[in-house]
Amino acid sequence: xxxxxxxxxxQLGAELRRLREAAxxxxxxxxxxxxxxxSRVSRIELGRGTAVAxxxxxxxxxxxxxxxxxxxVDALLDMVTSSQQRGWWQTYEGVLPSGLDTLMSLETTxxxxxxxxxxxxxxLLQTPDYARAxxxxxxxxxxxxxxxxxxxxxxxxxxxxxxxxxxPLNLWLVLDEAAxxxxxxxxxxxxxxxxxxxxxxxxxxxxxQVYPLRKHAHPSLGGAFSMLEFDTSxxxxxxxxxxxxxxxEKQNDVRRFAHQFDLLKASACDPDESTALLERxxxxxx
Numbered sequence: 001x002x003x004x005x006x007x008x009x010x011q012l013g014a015e016l017r018r019l020r021e022a023a024x025x026x027x028x029x030x031x032x033x034x035x036x037x038x039s040r041v042s043r044i045e046l047g048r049g050t051a052v053a054x055x056x057x058x059x060x061x062x063x064x065x066x067x068x069x070x071x072x073v074d075a076l077l078d079m080v081t082s083s084q085q086r087g088w089w090q091t092y093e094g095v096l097p098s099g100l101d102t103l104m105s106l107e108t109t110x111x112x113x114x115x116x117x118x119x120x121x122x123x124l125l126q127t128p129d130y131a132r133a134x135x136x137x138x139x140x141x142x143x144x145x146x147x148x149x150x151x152x153x154x155x156x157x158x159x160x161x162x163x164x165x166x167x168p169l170n171l172w173l174v175l176d177e178a179a180x181x182x183x184x185x186x187x188x189x190x191x192x193x194x195x196x197x198x199x200x201x202x203x204x205x206x207x208x209q210v211y212p213l214r215k216h217a218h219p220s221l222g223g224a225f226s227m228l229e230f231d232t233s234x235x236x237x238x239x240x241x242x243x244x245x246x247x248x249e250k251q252n253d254v255r256r257f258a259h260q261f262d263l264l265k266a267s268a269c270d271p272d273e274s275t276a277l278l279e280r281x282x283x284x285x286x
Contacts (some may be wrong), residue, residue, distance in 0.1 A: 005085040008079050010047030010109050012058075013047040016045055016061055020065055023066055027041045030064065033064045044057070047109075095149055095152075097245075102245075104152075106236055107159055110230055111166075112169070112170040112229040113169060114171075114229075115172070115174070115227070116224060116225055117175050118178070118223065119182075120134060121175065121179055122175070124159065125173070125197060126157065126193070128153070128154055129189045130184060130193040131149075131153040131154075132150050133189055169205065171205065173207065174209045174264045174265055176211045177210050177211060177213045187286055191282050197278050198278045201271065209265060211268040212268070218267060223240060224239075
């Protein structure tokens with residue numbers, strides 16, 4: 001997968017923050033120099049949202065931080081150019097559901113994603129035919145849009161194998177057993193999906209635990225969520241719902257979802273038992 005502008009955006013932001021702190025200055029000092037709100041400085045340093053540092057911003061900040069090395073300034077300006085390139089998903093921005101572009105940009109730079117899926121196979125592990133069946137079942141997409149969205153999911157799945165210059169994304173998935181027996185797309189499509197899950201469970205960066213149907217209640221009946229963890233900034237929780245997508249970063253929210261995930265993980269089958277469940281589900285899918 002081609003180098004992602006989000007990677008450069010985060011690297012640039014982390015370096016600008018390092019330089020600011022080395023100069024003994026606060027975000028308010030940087031904001032005053034840029035004539036903007038301190039929240040914009042924070043977003044630039046985190047490499048999130050639409051607050052992308054411009055070349056003039058970097059020159060102003062380098063002057064403020066006392067960066068006299070012309071080579072260092074040029075390197076930062078090169079990162080500005082790279083960070084302003086379009087991400088691969090922006091080719092499909094006309095058909096992407098609201099908020100999904102943010103999730104994909106986060107997945108390109110997170111080192112780990114921990115996810116709970118009560119109804120469907122996680123998007124990173126969906127086969128093309130299963131993804132098509134999921135999209136068709138929603139009955140809200142035009143046929144031409146579905147073709148593009150299936151391509152998006154295939155591209156997204158490549159994060160599990162190829163994410164240069166970063167290593168592949170680590171995924172820890174807790175999946176409700178109900179998602180294994182619902183034959184979306186028909187038995188043949190579902191059997192292929194189950195076999196794919198079984199193969200991915202052998203990947204060193206993938207852990208799959210199945211939450212068995214025999215357990216009547218669990219701590220997250222509310223719906224699917226993912227927690228994305230980063231090297232240079234705090235975790236982000238993504239909550240998926242029919243009413244819209246939420247992105248949570250406050251410590252109390254993150255702590256609450258981390259606790260829910262730990263409870264789900266503790267109650268689910270261990271990875272070996274889960275592999276056996278996947279194999280049995282594939283054999284019984286007729």
